[in-house]
Amino acid sequence: MSEENSRRYARRLSQAEAELWTIATADVRPARARPKKLVSPTPPVAEVPARSAPLGPSVDGRPAAPKPPPRPIDIDPRTFVKIKRGRIDVDAKLDLHGLRQAEAQRSLTAFLRRCQANGARIAIIVTGKGLTRDEGGVLRRVVPMWLEAPNLRDVVVGFGEAARHHGGEGALYVRIRRADRGR
Numbered sequence: 400m401s402e403e404n405s406r407r408y409a410r411r412l413s414q415a416e417a418e419l420w421t422i423a424t425a426d427v428r429p430a431r432a433r434p435k436k437l438v439s440p441t442p443p444v445a446e447v448p449a450r451s452a453p454l455g456p457s458v459d460g461r462p463a464a465p466k467p468p469p470r471p472i473d474i475d476p477r478t479f480v481k482i483k484r485g486r487i488d489v490d491a492k493l494d495l496h497g498l499r500q501a502e503a504q505r506s507l508t509a510f511l512r513r514c515q516a517n518g519a520r521i522a523i524i525v526t527g528k529g530l531t532r533d534e535g536g537v538l539r540r541v542v543p544m545w546l547e548a549p550n551l552r553d554v555v556v557g558f559g560e561a562a563r564h565h566g567g568e569g570a571l572y573v574r575i576r577r578a579d580r581g582r
Contacts, residue, residue: 490519
């Protein structure tokens with residue numbers, strides 16, 4: 400906070416405010432420190448007979464597969480506000496209106512992989528609100544599940560409902576993971 404702002408907001412409490420504060424905090428006591436969790440002893444493990452050859456990276460001799468990227472999460476509020484206000488540009492947009500589920504899923508996967516290859520960071524996926532049903536349209540319900548699927552974890556960092564001027568309930572912002580180049 401700048402010095403000017405701190406002067407603007409710093410003021411003394413009035414007598415009435417000070418009395419109210421004293422009454423409100425009269426029964427407040429400091430929180431007790433939380434006790435450290437005790438580590439319970441592990442139950443005895445049954446012995447497994449030793450194998451003649453030690454286990455390598457995997458059972459079939461191939462190296463173990465790398466850990467999959469973490470599950471996509473919601474877009475954090477700061478990023479959402481920056482996108483909404485135009486401080487972060489939307490790099491690409493996909494409109495899924497009028498597509499059947501299978502077509503929409505193929506289009507979504509291909510679109511997101513293309514975006515990642517082209518270095519896009521934020522994309523908008525328009526699903527539509529699905530006004531014909533009370534619970535919303537089919538694509539509006541299934542696209543979030545597709546974005547969380549294991550086959551897109553290496554592409555999607557997170558996603559969340561778009562701002563009103565980008566489609567609101569009928570659209571999603573998708574944060575795209577950077578492509579691993581040369582790894």
